[in-house]
Amino acid sequence: MVNTYPDRALTPSLSELASLLASFSAPGQPTYESCHHLHQQLMQFVPISLFAVLGQSAAGVSWLYQHALPTTWQAQIKSHPVALLDELQRLPASDGWCYLPVAGEPVLGLLAQTATDQPTLQLLLECLAIRLGETQRGARLGRDISPLLRHQPAWQQKIDSLRRVIRLAGSLPVDSFYAQLDSAARFTLNVQELLVLYKEPTSTRLVYPQQAHHALEQLASLCHDRHPVETRQDDCYWSSAPLYQQHHYLGHLLLASRSPFGPDERLLLDFLTSQLAMVMELQFIRTQLTRDDRFDQQLLQLQQTNQKLQKQLKQHQEQERRLQFDALHDPLTQLPNRAQLMSRLDQAIKHYRRHPDQPFTLLFVDVDHFKEINDTLGHMAGDQLLRQIGQRLQSSVRQNDMVARLGGDEFVIYLDDCADNSRIRQILDRIETLHSEPCLLGDHELQIEFSIGVATMTPAISDISQLLHQADLAMYQAKRAGRNRNVFYATASHEPGWLSPEQALRQALDAGQIQPYFQPVIRLKDSRLTGLEVMARWITPDGVIRDAFDFIPLAKQCGLIVELDRQILRQTCQQLSQWLAQLGDCHLKVSLNLSGRHLMSRTLLGELLECIQQYGIDPRYLVFEFNERELSRQEGNMIARLDELRAGGLQVCLDDFGSGFSSLNALFHYPVDYIKVDDSFTHRMLQSPRDLALIRAMRDISRDLGLLLIVEGIETQPEYEKLLELGCEFGQGRFIASPMPGEDILPLLGRPLNLPAH
Known part of the structure; x- marks a missing residue:
C-alpha cells in the first residue's frame, strides 16, 4: 500500500499493519462477533467514536454491524438506501469521517469516525477494504466460471491455458507476459488481435503491443470509460472492456475477431478481464514501491499478501475442478451423468x-x-x-x-x-x-x-x-x-x-386405462381441504397402478401428451360434475397438470375449453398448472393464451417453482394466480439452510405479489411442522394424503383431514 499522505509518517508500524491484515479473514456472511473483533483491533491504532459495516443480507442492503450509529441512518438504509450511500460518500474528512466502499459482496462498505487522527484511520480502512475486496472477489471466481463449465466442460482446457499464463505474471517481464497472454487469447477465444491501452484525459497510450496497425484515436473510440463495448469496424468485431481494481482505472483490453462472441466466449472474456485487472494492479503497485527504497518493507508485506493470494487462487482452482466434476457426474451416486x-x-x-x-x-x-x-x-x-x-x-x-x-x-x-x-x-x-x-x-x-x-x-x-x-x-x-x-x-x-412402449401407451389410452387420481391440498393451520391436484395413473389389466413418472415422459417424447391431457380433463370434469351434483356449490379448486404445448395453438386451447363447457363446469373450479421449465421453452403467443384462460374464469398455476434458471423473472413475466414450490426444496429444507431460506423467500414474494403459495412434497411430520412454523398457508404431500381415486374423495369434502398423530 502506497502512503497516500506523504507529508505524514504512518502511525501504525508496517509490521502491526501486516499483522492486522493477516489476522482478518472475511467470512462468507460476516457475523456481529467477527465485526466487533475487527472494531477492537482498529481501536488499538486510533481512537474511533463510530464504526459500522454496511453489507448485503437476505433483507437487502443493511448494517451488518454498528457502534454509535445515528438512528436516522439506521432507518434510512431501509427506506432510502441509494440516497444514504450518496450521503456517506460526501462525508467531510475534516470532521474525522472515513467511508471506504468494498468490491463484491456481502460487505459493501466500511464507515468510521475519529476525533484525533483521520489520515491514519483512512489508511487502515483502505487496507482493509482492499483485503475484503480480494477475498470477496475470489469467492466470486468459481461462480462466474461455473456456468461455462456446466454448459461445455470441454472449455476447461481453454480456461487452464489462461490460468497458466496468469500464474506466470509475477515471474515474466511485462512485455513477455502480454505476449504469452496474446497467444493464449488467440487459442481460447479465436481472436485476431489483442491490445492493451491506457486512456488519459488528453491522449491515449498503447501498453501492448509496442506498435499497432490502427490509429490510437480509432482504438480509443472503441472504448467506454465504464462499460464493455462490442462493435463492428473494418470487417472486424471489436470487444473492449475497462480494467478496474478497487475503483482504480488500469487500462482497457481490446480484442478483435472475425465473428462476434457468443455467450460462452463472453463468460471467458469476463474471466480474462478480472484476472488481467488483478495482475495489472499488482504490477502497478510493484512498480510504485520499487521507485523508493523507503517502501522496501511494504514490498515485503505485499509479497506476503501475494503469497496468500496465490494460496487462495489454488483454492479457487480446486473449486473449479470440483465444478467441472459436478458438471459431468451425478450428485447422488458420483457416477457419470x-x-x-x-x-x-x-x-x-x-x-x-x-x-x-x-x-x-x-x-x-x-x-x-x-x-x-x-x-x-x-x-x-x-x-x-x-x-x-x-x-x-x-x-x-x-x-x-x-x-x-x-x-x-x-x-x-x-x-x-x-x-x-x-x-x-x-x-x-x-x-x-x-x-x-x-x-x-x-x-x-x-x-x-x-x-x-x-x-x-x-x-x-x-x-x-x-x-x-x-x-x-x-x-x-x-x-x-x-x-x-x-x-x-x-x-x-x-x-x-x-409391443413397443409407444404402442403400449397408445393401447392404454384407447382402452381408458389412464385415469385421474386426486391428491388433497389443505390449509396447513387447520387441515381444511381447499383443493385437489389431479395426477394421472395407468391402471394395467392385471391391476398394477403405474405412477405418472413411468409414462408421462414417454407421452411427451412420442407425441401422445396432448391426447392424454384431454382424456384426463374429460374424466376430471365428469367426476367434478358428480361431486357438485351431490354437494351443491363449494369452494373447492381442482388443478390439472397440462403440457405447455396446449399454449402453442388456439385450436388445442379451444378443445380444452370446449371440454369444460360440454360438462357444464364453472371454470372457477379449475386451475391449469404448467411446469416452469416447460413454459420457458415455449414460444409464440404463450402469454396471450394464459391471459385468455384467466379471462375465461380459469386460474393458472406455475408448477415446480424454483426448479428453473429464471424463477423470479417468471413471476413477473407470466400471468399466474398460484405458485407451487418444487418438492426438492421441501425434501432438503431440514438439512439445508439454503433451501429453507429459499422457501421463506418464496413465501414473502408470493404474499407481496398477491399470489397463493402451495408447498408440494410434504412427506414427514417434521417437514409439516417446519412449514407451519414458517407460516406457509397451503401444502400437499404423502404425509397429508396420497393420491386416491375419485370415489374416495367425497367423504373428505367439507371437513378437516385427519393427519397422522403428532
Whole structure:
C-alpha cells in the first residue's frame, strides 16, 4: 500500500499493519462477533467514536454491524438506501469521517469516525477494504466460471491455458507476459488481435503491443470509460472492456475477431478481464514501491499478501475442478451423468465407424419396484439404496466400461468393444451375483432385482439415440415379461405380442386405462381441504397402478401428451360434475397438470375449453398448472393464451417453482394466480439452510405479489411442522394424503383431514 499522505509518517508500524491484515479473514456472511473483533483491533491504532459495516443480507442492503450509529441512518438504509450511500460518500474528512466502499459482496462498505487522527484511520480502512475486496472477489471466481463449465466442460482446457499464463505474471517481464497472454487469447477465444491501452484525459497510450496497425484515436473510440463495448469496424468485431481494481482505472483490453462472441466466449472474456485487472494492479503497485527504497518493507508485506493470494487462487482452482466434476457426474451416486455418457458414446460411435469390427453394447438397467421402496421407506432411504446400487454396478464392469446414472432409478452401462453374447452374459451374471446379497438400509434388508435391456451397435444404427432407444425398448419388454430378467433387443422385438412402449401407451389410452387420481391440498393451520391436484395413473389389466413418472415422459417424447391431457380433463370434469351434483356449490379448486404445448395453438386451447363447457363446469373450479421449465421453452403467443384462460374464469398455476434458471423473472413475466414450490426444496429444507431460506423467500414474494403459495412434497411430520412454523398457508404431500381415486374423495369434502398423530 502506497502512503497516500506523504507529508505524514504512518502511525501504525508496517509490521502491526501486516499483522492486522493477516489476522482478518472475511467470512462468507460476516457475523456481529467477527465485526466487533475487527472494531477492537482498529481501536488499538486510533481512537474511533463510530464504526459500522454496511453489507448485503437476505433483507437487502443493511448494517451488518454498528457502534454509535445515528438512528436516522439506521432507518434510512431501509427506506432510502441509494440516497444514504450518496450521503456517506460526501462525508467531510475534516470532521474525522472515513467511508471506504468494498468490491463484491456481502460487505459493501466500511464507515468510521475519529476525533484525533483521520489520515491514519483512512489508511487502515483502505487496507482493509482492499483485503475484503480480494477475498470477496475470489469467492466470486468459481461462480462466474461455473456456468461455462456446466454448459461445455470441454472449455476447461481453454480456461487452464489462461490460468497458466496468469500464474506466470509475477515471474515474466511485462512485455513477455502480454505476449504469452496474446497467444493464449488467440487459442481460447479465436481472436485476431489483442491490445492493451491506457486512456488519459488528453491522449491515449498503447501498453501492448509496442506498435499497432490502427490509429490510437480509432482504438480509443472503441472504448467506454465504464462499460464493455462490442462493435463492428473494418470487417472486424471489436470487444473492449475497462480494467478496474478497487475503483482504480488500469487500462482497457481490446480484442478483435472475425465473428462476434457468443455467450460462452463472453463468460471467458469476463474471466480474462478480472484476472488481467488483478495482475495489472499488482504490477502497478510493484512498480510504485520499487521507485523508493523507503517502501522496501511494504514490498515485503505485499509479497506476503501475494503469497496468500496465490494460496487462495489454488483454492479457487480446486473449486473449479470440483465444478467441472459436478458438471459431468451425478450428485447422488458420483457416477457419470447423462452429459458424460453421451460424450463417451459419441466417441464410441465415431470409433466404430472407423473400426466396424469393434462394436459396443449398452445395458439399460431399471430397478424393479423402486417407487414402492421410496414410498415405504422415504426418499432418504431411496437415495441410500441408489448409492449402493451404483457402487455395485461399478464393481461389476471392466476398466474401459462406464456406468452412468440417467436419473431416477435408471442406469446405463456402456460395454466397450463387446458384442459377443457370451461376454455380455458374463457381465450380466456378475451384476446378478453382486446383487444376490441384500442391501442394508438402516434396520431393513432389501433384495434388489433389475430389469435390463441389452442393445448392441450394428451398421444399421444411425446414431446413439437410436441405440439407447433399442436398449430402452428391451428393458421395457423385460418389465412386461415379469421383471427381474435380461432381454436382448433382437429377441425382444420378435416375440409374439411384443409391443413397443409407444404402442403400449397408445393401447392404454384407447382402452381408458389412464385415469385421474386426486391428491388433497389443505390449509396447513387447520387441515381444511381447499383443493385437489389431479395426477394421472395407468391402471394395467392385471391391476398394477403405474405412477405418472413411468409414462408421462414417454407421452411427451412420442407425441401422445396432448391426447392424454384431454382424456384426463374429460374424466376430471365428469367426476367434478358428480361431486357438485351431490354437494351443491363449494369452494373447492381442482388443478390439472397440462403440457405447455396446449399454449402453442388456439385450436388445442379451444378443445380444452370446449371440454369444460360440454360438462357444464364453472371454470372457477379449475386451475391449469404448467411446469416452469416447460413454459420457458415455449414460444409464440404463450402469454396471450394464459391471459385468455384467466379471462375465461380459469386460474393458472406455475408448477415446480424454483426448479428453473429464471424463477423470479417468471413471476413477473407470466400471468399466474398460484405458485407451487418444487418438492426438492421441501425434501432438503431440514438439512439445508439454503433451501429453507429459499422457501421463506418464496413465501414473502408470493404474499407481496398477491399470489397463493402451495408447498408440494410434504412427506414427514417434521417437514409439516417446519412449514407451519414458517407460516406457509397451503401444502400437499404423502404425509397429508396420497393420491386416491375419485370415489374416495367425497367423504373428505367439507371437513378437516385427519393427519397422522403428532
